[in-house]
Amino acid sequence: MSTSKIKGDAAPYHHGDLRRALIAAGMSLLEKRGPAQVGFREVARLAGVSHNAPYRHFDSREALLAALATDGFEALGAAMERAAEGKQGFQRLRALGIAYIAFARARPTVYLLMFGPELEKGAFPALIDVAGRSFEALREAIDAVVPEPSRRAAAIGAWVLVHGLSHLIADNQLPMDFAGEDKRDALIENVLAIYRQGLAREAEPH
Amino acid sequence: MSTSKIKGDAAPYHHGDLRRALIAAGMSLLEKRGPAQVGFREVARLAGVSHNAPYRHFDSREALLAALATDGFEALGAAMERAAEGKQGFQRLRALGIAYIAFARARPTVYLLMFGPELEKGAFPALIDVAGRSFEALREAIDAVVPEPSRRAAAIGAWVLVHGLSHLIADNQLPMDFAGEDKRDALIENVLAIYRQGLAREAEPH
């Protein structure tokens, strides 16, 4: 007889899988009420355990937030991979960027936590690690499109552009007339097009 | 006899100018220890008043944070104006962008507060107002440089690019090899150059 309970497998001890439950509760709070509302006690309450149970899985409230951010980076990476699958060249680059932006739009508070100051990221090397990997995908896609002299700057520039768009969208700071989806999508296409034309000039200087 | 005490003028009541003192204390905490450490009681302590005095000047802790962010937007706007003074065309545009980035680099936590989720910005219309004004300067500078078809997208694109750079710098998420000032400045120049070339193509489609 296996040790499983209800979920698929590997359900550990008393609760079943508290760590996962806590992260789920925290994620829900984060997305519905903002980062300040993600509290140790509240998260425990939602998971139906005592106020101190979370300490068996996270050293501190900040560690819980770090776990949420890590989760976010993994989801972002997965979404980017999925979107770019099978595509090549500029098409691939574009797909990656659009996926990045879509993530920020779909999960703004998570995105802002990942790139915000709430988290002293130096204290969580695993976070930096996961974060770096999402950039790698972009870098590789750029390498396939831009020639050597300014490859690196081009890659970072693409990231920067996409990140800037994502961030302003997530934070809802775009001017009002871009509130509608169509307008916003058109804007994204326009901006990406401008940068792409700049890249093209880098590729064929004259 | 005027009502002034030590400062120049218009010093209100008991303390002298408590509101200003509280903002100063809050700003110091924000820049030295991060947004989570900006507490009502701590700020009062630093200003040398009782733990409830801040409530006469701010409705809540969040209102204090909003005031700090507002301060930040004003400082950013001023820095941009100063940097662009007298310049025209692309030079002006570039100066604005560089000033924006420099602000984020010099005061990262403030910058991240201004564009972060810690603040429910819908609740502070004054904030949105001040924030909008800093974008206006950019928009005007773009209008002078880009022709009509895609002016608006070009302006927002420029802002987005500059914002993305600023944000990643403030959040210290650029790859390690851009830690040094020179490398970073070179990167900024490169990225801005790519976008500018894209703009140029928009201007002269062939």
Place this chain on the structure above:
DNA sequence: TTTTTGATGTTGACAATGACAACATTTCCT
């Protein structure tokens, strides 16, 4: 099977915080 052990969860406590209410003091307006 029984024992032991380490991981997991609970109860109780403490200092600090944001917020509210009631009171005190100072400045301004008439």
Place this chain on the structure above:
DNA sequence: AGGAAATGTTGTCATTGTCAACATCAAAAA
């Protein structure tokens, strides 16, 4: 001068993050 409004204080409360001590359970050791 006198009242009203603004400003600051003291006292209190529920909530929070964290620590320490205790309880329980699953799995490895015997």
